[in-house]
Amino acid sequence: MKIGIYGAPYSGKTTVFKLLVGEINESIGVAKIHDRRVDYLSEMYNPKKTTYATMEFVDLPGLSPELPRKEKNQILGKIQNVDALLWVVRAFQDESVPSYFNDAGKESEYLHDELLIRDLDMAETNIEKLKNAKRKLTREEEHQLLALEKCESALNDGKFVNLIDLSDDEKRALSSFGFFTMKKSIVAVNLDEESFRKNSYKGKEKVNDIVNENSLSMIEMCGKLEMEINELEEDERKEFLNDLGLKESGIERLAKIVYSSLDLISFFTVGEDEVKAWTIKKGMNFKKAAGKIHTDIERGFIRAEVIKFSDMEKMGSMKEIKANGLLRLEGKDSIVEDGDIVNIRFNV
Numbered sequence: 001m002k003i004g005i006y007g008a009p010y011s012g013k014t015t016v017f018k019l020l021v022g023e024i025n026e027s028i029g030v031a032k033i034h035d036r037r038v039d040y041l042s043e044m045y046n047p048k049k050t051t052y053a054t055m056e057f058v059d060l061p062g063l064s065p066e067l068p069r070k071e072k073n074q075i076l077g078k079i080q081n082v083d084a085l086l087w088v089v090r091a092f093q094d095e096s097v098p099s100y101f102n103d104a105g106k107e108s109e110y111l112h113d114e115l116l117i118r119d120l121d122m123a124e125t126n127i128e129k130l131k132n133a134k135r136k137l138t139r140e141e142e143h144q145l146l147a148l149e150k151c152e153s154a155l156n157d158g159k160f161v162n163l164i165d166l167s168d169d170e171k172r173a174l175s176s177f178g179f180f181t182m183k184k185s186i187v188a189v190n191l192d193e194e195s196f197r198k199n200s201y202k203g204k205e206k207v208n209d210i211v212n213e214n215s216l217s218m219i220e221m222c223g224k225l226e227m228e229i230n231e232l233e234e235d236e237r238k239e240f241l242n243d244l245g246l247k248e249s250g251i252e253r254l255a256k257i258v259y260s261s262l263d264l265i266s267f268f269t270v271g272e273d274e275v276k277a278w279t280i281k282k283g284m285n286f287k288k289a290a291g292k293i294h295t296d297i298e299r300g301f302i303r304a305e306v307i308k309f310s311d312m313e314k315m316g317s318m319k320e321i322k323a324n325g326l327l328r329l330e331g332k333d334s335i336v337e338d339g340d341i342v343n344i345r346f347n348v
């Protein structure tokens with residue numbers, strides 16, 4: 001899973017990127033997904049190794065109306081290879097940092113429109129190509145043409161492709177075009193401390209409209225402040241967050257939103273050797289999930305022994321879990337739930 005960090009210049013993209021992946025001077029990095037459940041299990045099992053889930057992020061250059069078309073296309077081109085977009089929208093005030101829009105609403109609208117325009121262009125170009133083909137279209141191409149026309153008309157109405165009611169066949173027909181508005185977008189509004197505390201900033205209403213109209217996910221966070229909080233000792237950090245009225249850091253909240261927005265969940269494996277978080281798509285069964293660990297384990301799957309993390313936390317030990325009958329057995333077709341602690345029985 002790769003997520004592109006998308007936004008206007010000086011909105012705080014690189015700041016958010018570094019918060020996620022650490023201080024590196026690259027534009028692609030792997031973020032460790034903070035999960036307090038992993039911390040808890042690691043403390044409990046004291047394993048040789050603790051492995052958090054990871055996710056790849058790409059820091060994109062800023063996009064603005066001032067850029068020549070060619071440069072814009074170069075930046076937009078980088079979106080082709082990502083699975084989802086994290087918009088960083090500027091809502092912090094700082095006169096020493098230039099801002100093109102000075103209004104988070106206008107900035108979001110611009111980011112929205114750039115994706116829409118690009119996709120409309122993509123739809124029109126390909127419709128034209130198919131219509132002008134000097135030969136009879138294949139059945140597949142006829143499907144494509146119809147689906148593209150559906151997209152064109154929705155995009156003309158300002159609607160993202162992922163909001164169109166498409167059949168599986170239509171989705172398949174469209175898959176090779178790589179529509180940007182078919183990818184999930186998550187909006188991170190980057191605030192300064194004052195606006196965060198006041199819960200108000202210029203353009204807030206418009207940002208909310210765009211988020212709601214396009215069924216996007218949203219998070220409000222203070223990028224720069226988080227950077228500073230990160231430098232603090234654990235206790236001080238907690239106090240600082242508490243003072244802001246928060247239980248978790250912005251990056252932890254962001255990880256959760258990214259997961260839910262992409263329909264991802266975590267399950268855990270535990271032991272003296274390793275406590276590990278695994279990421280899977282919601283709705284996956286235990287046999288498939290076992291294949292994440294190793295193909296042999298999927299092939300030789302017998303059953304899964306499963307404990308809910310919340311039960312483990314409540315009971316505090318395996319002994320209590322068993323005494324209370326909270327260890328359950330699941331067959332290959334049962335569906336894994338977020339927070340399941342899983343031990344697969346298999347033979348090879």
Ligand SMILES: Nc1nc2c(ncn2[C@@H]2O[C@H](COP(=O)(O)OP(=O)(O)OP(=O)(O)O)[C@@H](O)[C@H]2O)c(=O)[nH]1
Nearest residue numbers: 009010011012013014015062092094097191223224
């Ligand atoms: N005051 C304030 N400054 C911030 C905040 N977030 C980022 N900055 C500053 O804004 C400047 C730009 O931040 P970056 O994270 O580099 O922004 P960017 O979106 O990556 O910028 P480009 O890559 O140039 O488009 C830096 O000087 C940051 O320190 C914030 O929340 N408050």
Ligand SMILES: [Mg+2]
Nearest residue numbers: 013014060061
């Ligand atoms: Mg940057």
